[in-house]
Amino acid sequence: MVKIKVENLTFAYNDNIVIDDVSAEFEDRTITAITGPSGKGKSTFLTVINRLWENRPNARMVNGKVSILFGTSHCNIYDASIDLSDLRRKVGMVFQAPNPLPMSIHKNVCFPLKLQGYKKRTLTWEKMEKALQQAFLWDEVKDRLMDDARSLSGGQQQRLCIARALILEPEVLLLDEPTASLDATASGVIEELLLNLKESCTILMVSHYLDQVKRVADRVMELSENRVFAAPRCNQKKRV
């Protein structure tokens, strides 16, 4: 089942076209790695899926349509009737560098619920624990939930940011080079949790690492060539 459809997307910053007439479909509950040379619009492409680019004054979606399957039908996410906070709840995003807020681990994970006006304390706690479990972080932080999140290691901080995205139970998760700042062990934990998350989420992930792509991705999108294909599966270690 197709979860996300992108049709004839052309995107520019000022007059500089960075994505030129790209179309692609992404199947539900799969991981697609978005690869390609630096500066070819991979990060920008992710922001088109959750409309995050709209905060940038010089950015312009010149043409195209993006639809996501919510419930039983595909919704045009750029339709005027779309509620942006609802869209961002369903389409979560995690950035390249971990960006914990200057507050406790507990408050960091629950922050999106607070923004959504969620008030039920017991349920909030349950959701926080579930999100931290899904992010493989619960065992490491359950005894220090009131500590400042910035006291965590880089890998833990990134898993915290993933938990913060997961607490809203997104249907789509966008990750922009989520392991770029991490060592091999911390990256491995994140790769494993992504494979688990695929059971409930459709994942688009920018990655420069061919070995990582082979370990986690079902499909690869080569953005600059406008093609999506089955992920390779051998054991080379090479940057793509």
Ligand SMILES: Nc1ncnc2c1ncn2[C@@H]1O[C@H](COP(=O)(O)OP(=O)(O)OP(=O)(O)O)[C@@H](O)[C@H]1O
């Ligand atoms: N806010 C902005 N204003 C002007 N140009 C921008 C802006 N953001 C990005 N760009 C330009 O758009 C192009 C695409 O940027 P983007 O970050 O999407 O590429 P990328 O493929 O993700 O690159 P990388 O692999 O280096 O992260 C680049 O040339 C970049 O300089």
